[in-house]
Amino acid sequence: MKTETLWAFWKRPATYRVTLPKLMAVAYVLLAILASVIAPQNPYDPLQIFAWEASSPPGTVSGGGYLYLLGTDGLGRDILSTVFYGLRISLFVAVTSTVLAALIGMSLGVIAAYLGRWADALIMRIVDLQLSLPTMLVALIAIVTLGPGVDRIILALVIVQWAAYARVTRGVAMSEASKAYLDAARLLRLPPWRIIFRHLLPNSIAPAITLIPIELGHAVALEATLSFLGLGVPIDKPSLGSAVANGFQYLMTGQYWISLFPGLALFGLIASINFVGEDVRRRFDPRSL
Amino acid sequence: MQQSYNSDPLLIVEKLTLKTSGSSTSKTILRDVGIDLRRGEILGLIGESGAGKSSLGYAVLGLLSPGIERSAGSIVFDGEHLEAMTEQTRAGIRGRRIAAIFQDHGASLDPLMTVGAQIAETVRAAGTKVSRRQARQRAIELMARVGIPEPETRYGHHPHQFSGGQRQRLVIAIALAGNPQIIVADEPTSALDATVQKQVLTLLRSLVDETGVSIMLVTHDMGVIADITDRVVVMRQGRVVEQGETAAILDAPADPYTRTLLAAVPRLRLSMLPPPDGSMVCAEPPFEAVLRVDKVGKTFAGHGLSWITSGYRRSALSDVTVSLQRGAITGIVGESGSGKSTLGRIIAGLETASDGTLDLLGQRFDISQSGRRSGLLGEIQMIFQDPSASLNPRISVSDTLHEAVRFGARGSTGDSLSILSMMDRLGLARSLLAHHPHQLSGGQKQRVCIARALLTRPAIIVADEPTSALDVSVQAEIVTLLKETVAEQHVSMLFISHDLALVQALCQSIYVLKDGVVEDQGDPGFIFSRSQNPYTRSLIEARPARFTH
Incomplete structure (x- = not known):
């Protein structure tokens, strides 16, 4: 009944329990979308920043009249606003790259399974190669080769992530391809692309879909790591990772808040994604029923 | 087979009603079912899918699937109410006093454990204070009892080293290990070939006669019922339609549903009359061959380096020559592993052959190439065994x-x-x-x-066991439909089946396949009446005698 997992999932009566991770996840998404509306200042608009208020500790009241709830960084940017804006970049990069990686990985997995022979060998050897190298290494090589930019880091994350989807999907598609409805499609001599994308793909992706929430958490963490190392998103579009890096040099001087609060936000984001992801995965996975 | 049943029933099911536990969408699985199982008898439960016969079997085992619950009625086993027991007590009965045999002998055995150890484990779990040596001894006895040759040596073998029929015998041995009073057997022979099925049924019958165990046999196959049961319960949509002595019910079914079921069972005619269709077609001018495959062979090479694996080459088909006449149905009969499906798939262009030629409507196709490349794919359509798997x-x-x-x-x-x-x-x-x-x-x-399949207007349709996944009454409809289709649409059909009676009812010419070789061939009159081929005879003799005339 694997093929009906997705369908069954949607049809299952909603028995949602509200949990802290779920509330947090919803809150994070809302904050990211509404960042420019709720943030007290736009930390990347020079006109809104007052350099003389740099490195104010949490709770300082600004000359502009509002409260620096979480303090300011070395350039006078409000940390709370930095967190909201950083959240937006982090989530955008992670979601986009995960969705693209899933689409590409699933498609290549199905194509490998259907075509077999050299196409299968080629795609799966690349997958093997990719999965045998440490994720971080692949990401670093990709970034160094591709250069900086939000689109480049998304591309780098896609390169890191697609292989897992391809491997899982290929396995399912291989067994699905031996079913009679695929033989029937072959006997009609339907065009190969039609067999692959209309018949094979929709019936083979359920297990790979359960990877998405987990990979999303990985993507956030990986992007933050890259940005912390200064290899991620560019300076003018900082993510949570870059915000943590931004305060790193001040940690020794006691200005803990510059790194701490973005770091906590990042921690909460990844934790809530992982908790919710696990929940979603369980609901999808027929073995857990 | 007939005994006097004056003893008390061992198991009484009274007014049992089972429902799915959804509050609003509750569905009734069993309604007011009352049966009893006597000591030393085989009670058959027969019905089509959805009749509730398996649910009844599982209820007796105390193994209702989650979401199904008992809403009324009781099950009394040896004077005790099963539903009043704690789950712990019930678990103590299950496997010891009430054992089970399931259809899928592959799934019933642990592939990583030797079969002897599995039987011995059950012996030790069932009895108190059995030493390892005694358990081993008992396991070997049980293996011998169910007809495993050389049980001493085979004790240490793994399930995959046994044939399907032997695996089912081992499952029976495990069921016997706890000295049960009742064995619930859910379709125990449906996954087996006809000749093997016959042997396993004979084994079950002899166990009942010798040890006095009672068997509750769940099946959809009227042949199995006729062969070994003492009494039969006919079920439909969760209700008992009719029950009584098997012979009485088969001779004079009272309920119209039972009559329909019996009428739908394909019967084999062995008397010398040529089948009506055959005679009609034979009167026509000589057939024109639409398809001819000549000396087709197929070997599966092992994966990897050819000079190492060449010893593992397995020949699925060799030297098979078959021709199909226009507007006729040609039957391929064989047991599982005979290569009949492989032949059908090669003809349809879904698989490649190692040797041989194929001529379709005067055109030769290269069957050593993939069907898409040779152009064969799409010319011929197929109808598959499992209709659920055949549709996206x-x-x-x-x-x-x-x-x-x-x-x-x-x-x-x-x-x-x-x-x-x-x-x-x-x-x-x-x-x-x-x-x-x-x-x-x-x-x-x-x-x-x-x-x-028909919408593409193929010249030929290959039907691979198109009815064996269907209920008997539906089977009959589909068979009639196929027959009419061939007549109306001017297509030819290759009908692949393990069921001799079906082939006889449908086909104008028959090939008997065994281990990839054509054993016997001819028109139905020849195959069923005059052929002296020992394999053909053994296939015919494996049929339930009741449905062979």
């Missing part, structure tokens, strides 16, 4: 059929009108167009598959 679960009937005409290589002629008229002809309601496969019955699904 995510695509509606309408889209499935439209796809065949619009995107199929041979479908350009079709429009929605031809689809509708095809549906009418095959007895499919037009309202089904919007349905998805899971909303259709097995028979409807198979009709959709037939419609899909």
Whole structure:
């Protein structure tokens, strides 16, 4: 009944329990979308920043009249606003790259399974190669080769992530391809692309879909790591990772808040994604029923 | 077989009603079912899918699937109410005093454990204070009892080293290990070949006669019922339709449903009359061959380096020559592993052959190449065994059929009108167009598959066991439909089956396949009456005597 997992999932009566991770996840998404509306200042608009208020500790009241709830960084940017804006970049990069990686990985997995022979060998050897190298290494090589930019880091994350989807999907598609409805499609001599994308793909992706929430958490963490190392998103579009890096040099001087609060936000984001992801995965996975 | 039943029933099921536990959408699985099982008898539960016969078996085992609960009635085993017991007490009974045999002998055995250890484990779990040596001794005895040759040596073998029939015997040995009073056997022989099925049934009968164990035998096969049961319970849609002595019910069924079931069982005629269809067709001018495959061979090479694996080459087909006449149905009969499905797939262009030639309507196709490359794929259509697997679960009937005409290589002629008229002809309601496969019955699904195949106007249809996944009454409908289709649409058909009676009813010429070689061939009159081939004879003799005339 694997093929009906997705369908069954949607049809299952909603028995949602509200949990802290779920509330947090919803809150994070809302904050990211509404960042420019709720943030007290736009930390990347020079006109809104007052350099003389740099490195104010949490709770300082600004000359502009509002409260620096979480303090300011070395350039006078409000940390709370930095967190909201950083959240937006982090989530955008992670979601986009995960969705693209899933689409590409699933498609290549199905194509490998259907075509077999050299196409299968080629795609799966690349997958093997990719999965045998440490994720971080692949990401670093990709970034160094591709250069900086939000689109480049998304591309780098896609390169890191697609292989897992391809491997899982290929396995399912291989067994699905031996079913009679695929033989029937072959006997009609339907065009190969039609067999692959209309018949094979929709019936083979359920297990790979359960990877998405987990990979999303990985993507956030990986992007933050890259940005912390200064290899991620560019300076003018900082993510949570870059915000943590931004305060790193001040940690020794006691200005803990510059790194701490973005770091906590990042921690909460990844934790809530992982908790919710696990929940979603369980609901999808027929073995857990 | 007939004994006096004056002893008390061992198991009494009274007014048992089972329902699914959804509050609003509660469905009744069993309604007011009352049966009793006596000591030392085989009680058959027969019915079509959805009759509730398996649920009844599971209820006796105390193994209702989650979501199904008892809403009324009781099960009394040896004077005790099963439903009043704690789960712990029930678990103590299960496997010891009430044992089970399931259909899938592959899934009933642990592939990583030697079969001897599995039986010995059950012996030790069931009895108190059995030493390892005693358990081993008992396991070997049990293996000998169920007819495993050389049980001492085979004790240490793993399940995959046994044949299907032997595996089912081992499962029976495990069931016997706890010295049960009742064995619930759910379709114990459905996965086995006819000749092997016969042997396993004989084993079950002899166990009952010698040890006095009672067997509750769940089956859909009237042949099994006729062969070994003492009494039979006919079930339909969760109710008991009729019950009584097997012989009495088979001779004089009281309920119309039982009569329908019996009438739908294919019967084999062995008397010298040629079948009516055969004689009619034979009177016509000589057949014109539409398809001829000559000396087809297929070997599966092991994976890897050829000079190392050459010893593992397995020949699935060798030197098979078959020809199909226009407008006729040609039957391929054989047991599992005979290569009959492989032959069908090669002819349809789904698999490549190692040797041989194929001529279709005067044109030669290279069958050593993939069907798409040689152009053979698409010329011939197939109907498969399992209609549920033959339809994409995510695509509606309408889209499935439209796809065949619009995107199929041979479908350009079709429009929605031809689809509708095809549906009418095959007895499919037009309202089904919007349905998805899971909303259709097995028979409807198979009709959709037939419609899909016919819409491309193939010269030949290969039907690979098209009825064996269906209920008997539906089977009969599909067989009639196939027969009419061949007559009306001027197609030829290759009908692959393990069921001699079906082949006899349908085919004008028959090939008997064994281990990839044509053992016997001829028209039905020859095969069923005059052929002296020992294999053909053994196939015929494995049929239940009751349904062979």
